[in-house]
Amino acid sequence: xxxxxxxxxxxxxxxxxxxxxxxxxxxxxxxxxxxxxxxxxxxxxxxxxxxxxxxxxxxxxxxxxxxxxxxxxxxxxxxxxxxxxxxxxxxxxxxxxxxxxxxxxxxxxxxxxxxxxxxxxxxxxxxxxxxxxxxxxxxxxxxxxxxxxxxxxxxxxxxxxxxxxxxxxxxxxxxxxxxxxxxxxxxxxxxxxxx
Numbered sequence: 001x002x003x004x005x006x007x008x009x010x011x012x013x014x015x016x017x018x019x020x021x022x023x024x025x026x027x028x029x030x031x032x033x034x035x036x037x038x039x040x041x042x043x044x045x046x047x048x049x050x051x052x053x054x055x056x057x058x059x060x061x062x063x064x065x066x067x068x069x070x071x072x073x074x075x076x077x078x079x080x081x082x083x084x085x086x087x088x089x090x091x092x093x094x095x096x097x098x099x100x101x102x103x104x105x106x107x108x109x110x111x112x113x114x115x116x117x118x119x120x121x122x123x124x125x126x127x128x129x130x131x132x133x134x135x136x137x138x139x140x141x142x143x144x145x146x147x148x149x150x151x152x153x154x155x156x157x158x159x160x161x162x163x164x165x166x167x168x169x170x171x172x173x174x175x176x177x178x179x180x181x182x183x184x185x186x187x188x189x190x191x192x193x194x195x
Contacts, residue, residue, distance in 0.1 A: 002164030004123075004187035005033050008083050011158065011168070011189065012121045013037035019119060021079030027066055027110065028085030035059060045077075049096050065096055067105040073113045080114045081121040082106075084187065087136040103137060104147065111151035111194065118194045120152055126159065126188035127180050141177045141188060152192035160187040 009030065016024055016038055025045045029035060031052065038044045039058040046052070046061045047070065054061050064070045067089060088094060090102020099105065114120055125138040132138065148154065158168045162183050170176065180186070 004084060004125075004160050004164070005030055007160050007164075007166035008123045008187055008189050009034035009037055011166070012081060012083060012123075015121065015191065016079065016081070017041060019079065021077070021119065023077040024079040024081070025077045025113065027080065027082035027106070028088075029081060029083040031059075034081070034083050049094055066109055067096065067099055067102045069109045069112055073109075075115045076113045078115050078118040079121075080110055080118065082110065083121065083123045083189075084125075086122070087124045087139070091131070091134075091136070093134060093136075107147060108151075114194045116194050119155075120192040120194060121190070122148075122192060123187055123189040126186045127184045138185060139188070141172070141180050144188060144190070145172070145177065148190065148192060151195055153195060154190060155193050156191040158189040159183070160189070162186055 013034060026035060028048050035044060035046055039056060043058045047064050047066060049065050051063050052061050086103045086106055089096060089106045090099035092098045110120060125136060126141055127138045129140040129143055130138050156169050157172050158170060159181055160166050162185055
């Protein structure tokens with residue numbers, strides 16, 4: 001039992017269960033993993049650029065492009081997640097418009113959606129910073145910390161390494177940050193608190 005999705009989906013679903021937020025919103029995460037795990041025990045709302053239909057109990061879906069703030073979403077929830085999704089924003093792979101800064105626009109909008117003091121569960125590929133053609137971005141940990149620091153404080157960091165093994169609550173020392181924990185294509189999992 002290895003891999004980014006397997007570990008991140010179970011881990012974040014557990015954290016949401018333990019936190020029991022009033023309202024949880026997800027942005028573009030995997031429906032047959034994370035969304036399904038959370039829907040087993042609570043309501044979850046999903047915003048996705050893909051037109052997804054659901055008749056599944058506890059799942060409601062809104063089709064929207066999060067590079068633009070959906071109407072009525074400011075201070076909308078106290079808990080929000082985006083797992084292995086932001087790295088695709090603006091690259092056009094899922095029908096979204098091409099926008100080099102699409103991921104930054106999405107992160108800015110997430111900061112507007114979650115209430116002050118609310119929790120943002122966030123995962124993306126980590127390693128040497130790059131864009132892989134017709135696939136996704138990979139981010140360095142240092143860059144992510146710089147980007148997130150504008151609106152969020154980091155409560156916890158976990159990751160899945162290149163071999164697919166999970167490491168929970170890892171200290172972000174300077175060495176770990178600069179080395180991307182030895183990952184070329186790992187998965188960084190951040191638990192953030194909105195400032």
